[in-house]
Amino acid sequence: MINLIPVEYPGITEVIKNINFYREKFLNESVIVFRNANLSLDEQREFHLALGKHFNWTTANGCSYEENHEKNPAVGILGCDEIMLNWHVEHFYYSNPIIAGTWNMFNFSCSSECGKTYFVDTSLVYKILNEDMQKFLKSCILDNSGMKEVSLFAKSLLYSPVVEHWATKDPVIRLPLHDRDVKIHSVNGNIPTDKDYEQFETITKEIKNIIRNNQEIRIVQKWKQGDLVLMDAFKLAHAVTGGFKSEDRSFFGIWGHRDLISYG
Secondary structure, eight states: OEEOOOEEOOOHHHHHHTHHHHHHHHHHHSEEEEETOOOOHHHHHHHHHHHHHHHTOBOOTTOOEEEOOTTOTTTTTSOTTSEEEEEEOTTTTOSSOEEEEEEEEEEEOSOTTSSOEEEEEHHHHHHHSOHHHHHHHHHEEEEOGGGOOOOSSOOOSEEOSEEEOTTTOOEEEOOOOSSOOOEEEEETTBOOOHHHHHHHHHHHHHHHHHHHHOGGGEEEEOOOTTOEEEEOTTTEEEEEEOSOOGGGEEEEEEEEESSOOOOO
């Protein structure tokens, strides 16, 4: 496993002053942890919007949310090394995808061994697949109609499971990783055959197996009060472990989108 090494938060002025350093670190490592940031929500918004101007992401109006996982039935039941929030890629089907997130842990009173966040870079998962699997996955167009969601950021029910990364241009896998199912709409522009369906199922099982079980590529964030995390939400699958109660762990989150947001 790859344990994240936090950097002491230097303040927004110093981050912007050294923005090229932080941009390179972000693109190379996918996650930056700023320790002892201790930001208010307004300060987090200022930080997030300032970085968006340099990283070229767009933030929606009323963009922030608060999360303590109180609605998750596994909270307070599963242990520190058991996955409480299943592996997922944030809104993988969005036509205007989320490419970055800031998470501001304003309340954390449990052990740092609890409530850990696991990350896996799905561009690395793509590289692990054999060439035939890569080629087939890139030839697919998927149908997301089973999720019954067309929103401001998901204008179409059809999408590709392999998309170029917004900055590096590396192929990134964007698929559901637990209960949410999608189906193949076409393969190389043609109606899928039974063999196509079988191959797609085999590949998705392999992807899930790598993400869940390959600990060599798993990135681990062990939280402390006041941590501010900047993460690449476009390519990182992530999950959360248990060992805490909802009153022990709360953060504010803000998303950044790849494209300009159209409200029309």
